[in-house]
Amino acid sequence: MKINLMTTLIILLFSSVIGITFNFFSSNGIPLLRQIQTVEFAEELIIIDVNEEMNQNELTGAASPEILPTEERVDVKPVEEVKADETSTKEDISSEKKDNEIKNLPPPFSEPKAVTLEQAKTLYNQKTTFIDARDRGEYLMGHIKAAINIPYYGFEEFEYQLDFIPLNKPIVIYCSGTDCDLSVMLGNKLFKLGYSYIYIFFGGWNNWVENNLPVNGGIDG
Amino acid sequence: MVKILSNKFLLLLGRIILAAVFIFAGMEKIINPEGFAVSIDNYKLLPTAAVNIAAITLPWIEVAAGLLLLFGTAVKESALLINGMLVVFIAAIGISIARGLNIDCGCFGTAGGSQVGFLKLLENSSLLFIGIILMFFGSDYLSIEGKKKEN
Numbered sequence: 001m002k003i004n005l006m007t008t009l010i011i012l013l014f015s016s017v018i019g020i021t022f023n024f025f026s027s028n029g030i031p032l033l034r035q036i037q038t039v040e041f042a043e044e045l046i047i048i049d050v051n052e053e054m055n056q057n058e059l060t061g062a063a064s065p066e067i068l069p070t071e072e073r074v075d076v077k078p079v080e081e082v083k084a085d086e087t088s089t090k091e092d093i094s095s096e097k098k099d100n101e102i103k104n105l106p107p108p109f110s111e112p113k114a115v116t117l118e119q120a121k122t123l124y125n126q127k128t129t130f131i132d133a134r135d136r137g138e139y140l141m142g143h144i145k146a147a148i149n150i151p152y153y154g155f156e157e158f159e160y161q162l163d164f165i166p167l168n169k170p171i172v173i174y175c176s177g178t179d180c181d182l183s184v185m186l187g188n189k190l191f192k193l194g195y196s197y198i199y200i201f202f203g204g205w206n207n208w209v210e211n212n213l214p215v216n217g218g219i220d221g
Numbered sequence: 222m223v224k225i226l227s228n229k230f231l232l233l234l235g236r237i238i239l240a241a242v243f244i245f246a247g248m249e250k251i252i253n254p255e256g257f258a259v260s261i262d263n264y265k266l267l268p269t270a271a272v273n274i275a276a277i278t279l280p281w282i283e284v285a286a287g288l289l290l291l292f293g294t295a296v297k298e299s300a301l302l303i304n305g306m307l308v309v310f311i312a313a314i315g316i317s318i319a320r321g322l323n324i325d326c327g328c329f330g331t332a333g334g335s336q337v338g339f340l341k342l343l344e345n346s347s348l349l350f351i352g353i354i355l356m357f358f359g360s361d362y363l364s365i366e367g368k369k370k371e372n
Contacts, residue, residue, distance in 0.1 A: 003356070008298040013283055019281030023254060032253045034262070034273040134323070135336075153325075153336070176323050181263050185325075 037186065039200055042113035045122060045171045046197045047104060105168060108196030112187035115172065120201040121138040123172050124213070131164055131190075133175045133182040134205070144174065144206065145214035152182045155189065162193070164203060177206035222350040232360035239303060240349060246329045247283030249278070264313050282306070284316035290355070293364015299318025300355035307349040314341050 023029045096200065115123065124130065130147035132139045139149040150158045165171065175182035187198045201207075207216060225231070227313035234355045250257040261267060267275060282302060289299040301324070310328070317324060317337045328344075359369035 002297070003297045005300055006297075007295050008301055011289065011295065011302060011323070012297060015281040015285035018285075019251075019278040022251070023277045026254075028254060030258060030273050030276065032273055032277070033270045034258060070326070114235040178262060180258075185259070215300055 001141045022069050039112060039114045039202075041198060042115055042119060043201075044106075045119055046117070056076040076158065104180045105196075107167075109191075109198065112173075112198035112200050114183070114199050117201075117203050117207055119170060120174075120199075120203070120208075121213065123170065128170050128172055128199075130201075131171055131173045131186065132205070133173055136207075138176070140217055141210070142217040145216050146206050147174075147216075150186065152186045152189070155186070162190075165195075168196050170199060171203050172199045173193055173202040174204040174208070177204040178202050226354050227358045229360070229362035232355060232358055233362045235355055236293065236296065236360050236364075237270060237291045239348060239351055239355065243283045243287035244291070245279040245372065249329050250280035250327075251284070254280075257302060257327055260325050263322070263324040263327070264317055265322075266313055266316065277308070279357070293360060293362075293366055296359045296361075296364065296366065297356050300352045304328040304349060304352040304356060305346050307352060311342060311345045311349065314338075318342070 020032070023032075029132070124144070130144050132143045132147045132149045133152045134149075135151045135153060136149060139147075139151070142150065148161050149206075150161055173183045173187045176187075183200050183202070183204065187200050191198050234366075246254050247298065254276050257280065261275055262272045264268065283306065286299040286302045286306075289295050290303070299363065314337045315328060318339070324337055326335055326341050328335070
């Protein structure tokens with residue numbers, strides 16, 4: 001086994017220099033030194049008036065996705081309507097802005113915000129939508145009661161559930177616990193899709209269960 | 222055993238497999254450096270400041286080593302580099318499993334993202350096995366170095 005270490009070093013250095021040069025000129029380039037990204041904790045919670053939401057749902061015939069069986073959820077919105085929605089996303093966002101003004105909602109977050117267990121409990125009691133970002137298997141083994149499942153991996157398959165969540169509605173996203181990053185990644189994704197009030201519950205499933213809060217276990221809960 | 226492992230066709234196959242995996246993985250990471258940086262950061266093994274440097278350079282080392290393996294130039298040296306990277310990947314995945322991290326392995330950038338787990342350990346260990354064989358025996362068959370020797 002005769003290995004030329006100088007050749008190895010040259011390959012290493014040459015490819016690194018190409019990489020740095022390419023990154024410098026690339027439109028997808030990133031800074032050489034990474035800044036620490038932190039998610040700030042929310043000081044005040046955005047809470048939608050539950051009674052108002054329920055009245056609106058009664059008027060429009062819409063229902064919360066959590067209480068609908070999967071098959072019904074798929075059938076609620078015709079394909080044509082979904083396609084129309086896709087083409088008019090910008091209009092939707094502007095109309096959401098108008099809604100914000102009408103409902104006197106605070107300005108949209110500049111980024112997703114973290115919430116503590118206590119804040120998550122408050123949001124839960126106000127029937128805020130909880131999204132479980134873990135994979136389907138983990139969700140089926142147990143999840144926060146009434147939470148819907150939109151796994152970060154396999155997002156496209158479960159994305160349809162977002163059709164039932166208005167852009168100006170607060171959302172709490174969680175995953176396993178402080179060591180998982182799925183909630184942050186899904187939060188960033190939804191934020192880019194136009195959701196204005198994204199909360200990340202870092203304590204996640206583990207923290208929720210430790211405190212004996214309401215959960216669903218098994219496929220049907 | 223040595224005869225089987227040093228079979229020129231098997232070594233060529235090993236070269237092609239390693240090259241294909243590393244060129245594909247490297248290209249995916251080059252396309253989306255930020256995504257790869259996030260994946261590295263999630264392992265929480267590197268200082269935050271060093272994450273982007275790794276995300277910028279590592280994919281190019283992968284592609285360079287993969288191309289050299291494919292064309293059969295500096296095979297042992299390329300295999301050494303690939304083995305070094307694989308050892309780091311295996312260690313990172315192992316530590317993450319031990320710490321119970323539920324994160325994207327970042328193995329192929331954003332393409333077909335999958336979580337760290339024992340399957341990833343097995344995949345990387347298999348590649349490391351191929352890399353070690355190539356590092357020991359080299360591979361001249363259908364290679365630029367082989368052609369040079371013939372001439």
